[in-house]
Amino acid sequence: MGEALLAGLLAGGLSPAEVRVGEKRPDRAAQLTERHGVSVLPNTEAVSGADAVLLVVKPQDMGDVLAEVGPALGAGTLVVSLAAGITTGFIEARVPDGLPVVRAMPNTPALVDEGMHAIAPGSHCDEEHLARVEEMLATTGKVARVPERQLDAVTAISGSGPAYLFYVVESMIDAGVTLGLPRATATDLVVQTLTGSAKLLAETGEHPTVLRERVTSPGGTTAAAVRQLEDHRVRAAFMTAMEAAATRSRELSGE
Amino acid sequence: MAAPQKDVFRLGFVGAGNLAESITRGVVRSAVLPATSIRTTHHRADRRSLFASFGCRILETNAQVVEDSDVVIISVKPQIVRQVLTELKPFFTKDKLIVSIAAGIKMKDIKDWSGKSRIIRVMPNTPSAVGLAASVFCTGETATKKDEERVSKLFGAIGKVWTADEKYFDAITGLSGSGPAYIYLAIEALADGGVAAGLTRDLALGLASQTVLGAAAMVNQTGKHPGQLKDEVTSPAGTTIAGIRELEKGAFRASLINAVVAATDRCRELSQS
Numbered sequence: 160m161g162e163a164l165l166a167g168l169l170a171g172g173l174s175p176a177e178v179r180v181g182e183k184r185p186d187r188a189a190q191l192t193e194r195h196g197v198s199v200l201p202n203t204e205a206v207s208g209a210d211a212v213l214l215v216v217k218p219q220d221m222g223d224v225l226a227e228v229g230p231a232l233g234a235g236t237l238v239v240s241l242a243a244g245i246t247t248g249f250i251e252a253r254v255p256d257g258l259p260v261v262r263a264m265p266n267t268p269a270l271v272d273e274g275m276h277a278i279a280p281g282s283h284c285d286e287e288h289l290a291r292v293e294e295m296l297a298t299t300g301k302v303a304r305v306p307e308r309q310l311d312a313v314t315a316i317s318g319s320g321p322a323y324l325f326y327v328v329e330s331m332i333d334a335g336v337t338l339g340l341p342r343a344t345a346t347d348l349v350v351q352t353l354t355g356s357a358k359l360l361a362e363t364g365e366h367p368t369v370l371r372e373r374v375t376s377p378g379g380t381t382a383a384a385v386r387q388l389e390d391h392r393v394r395a396a397f398m399t400a401m402e403a404a405a406t407r408s409r410e411l412s413g414e
Numbered sequence: 415m416a417a418p419q420k421d422v423f424r425l426g427f428v429g430a431g432n433l434a435e436s437i438t439r440g441v442v443r444s445a446v447l448p449a450t451s452i453r454t455t456h457h458r459a460d461r462r463s464l465f466a467s468f469g470c471r472i473l474e475t476n477a478q479v480v481e482d483s484d485v486v487i488i489s490v491k492p493q494i495v496r497q498v499l500t501e502l503k504p505f506f507t508k509d510k511l512i513v514s515i516a517a518g519i520k521m522k523d524i525k526d527w528s529g530k531s532r533i534i535r536v537m538p539n540t541p542s543a544v545g546l547a548a549s550v551f552c553t554g555e556t557a558t559k560k561d562e563e564r565v566s567k568l569f570g571a572i573g574k575v576w577t578a579d580e581k582y583f584d585a586i587t588g589l590s591g592s593g594p595a596y597i598y599l600a601i602e603a604l605a606d607g608g609v610a611a612g613l614t615r616d617l618a619l620g621l622a623s624q625t626v627l628g629a630a631a632m633v634n635q636t637g638k639h640p641g642q643l644k645d646e647v648t649s650p651a652g653t654t655i656a657g658i659r660e661l662e663k664g665a666f667r668a669s670l671i672n673a674v675v676a677a678t679d680r681c682r683e684l685s686q687s
Contacts, residue, residue: 368641386675389668398659 161215167298181205247281274300315404426483429490547573588678
């Protein structure tokens, strides 16, 4: 994820000379320098004098990393965290007083510049800080501003969301194979159907129900299939699945 | 310029039952026809005096009703339609329109039994009694445009009217024919929910039925997609979406879909036997 964001920033016009990456593993460091021309330094040196610091470490390492780099952050440094479940409060308690902190929830399609990033401001953030973070993340997808209390729901929807869609894809491919299609054919059909449907939705701006109804001709194949989905309470399954994800997100950020 | 001529025609009911009564009330109330244009008969005195009280012409026999009418509505029970049409066959002349409201009786049967093809078949539903029927008609080979207009006006006096091919009539029966019963169930259950939540039965039932009426009126009058209307009332983490979640868990949508399909299938079975 960190590398995807880096690549996005560089493609968006940031010069490699303006970026310093904190990465402990020597092989990974070498890779990043080779691919992107950025200098890789120990964490405290990487953040020293920075206007903005992006923290893309695992949630369980955030405590240690903040202990390490916190003192090295200069006044006015914009701190952006992508660590799931780590609250702005947690970060603000471990960095110099008054630093603007923004929490971001990205998702994996950022890797292909189709990410959905949600950003939430901490206590010392203003419009300018949010705008800067938006600008940084917009290179790898869309950005939505949300109050921090909505981030568990966001995690459930767009954070884990790609997984639900892959789940549906898997199911449809298996169904295709069950119906006699070669797996490769079924895969091509499903992937393009997913892509095309998403595009249709995004570009027409039509209500998804209306789009669904347009494909559902009287007494037809779609109607027969949707009836099965309703019988199997798939809508309710999605609802409770996402509730479980949001609950888990809340639990994790409380731990 | 002369005022447009109002189309006043002689309307006869063979079978002066509930639907004949509903149509008569609606037609007279909305002045589609004067009561004196309507004629019928019945073996029971109370039915005869009821129609007389509307101002209709009361005759002695069904044959007289047919002879004295331009449009004849066959509103007897489905199981006696064949017998009635066979008896009245000599009186159905080409200048008359035969309108059947008998559930499950196809136009082909009406044609075979009456000997005529100037037929319109209508599937209304029980809310005709309160002027809120959903009626659908299909037309026989020699029915005219004017015949269609007359039927539209007659059934428009008791609710809304659509036209559809006869092949859809099983599904229409399954949906609008049987539909009021599905909604009665829903109203009962909503009221039960109200009582479970602490309301008195009277209040719960009144709220339940007015809510169903209101929701239907919103769909009809705003022209908005019901999905959109639902979106508009489901605020984030609010009460309504909590209720809807329960409906989805209970496969509410599937239940209604399956009800309509089952009723359609049953209608088809019955009309084939």
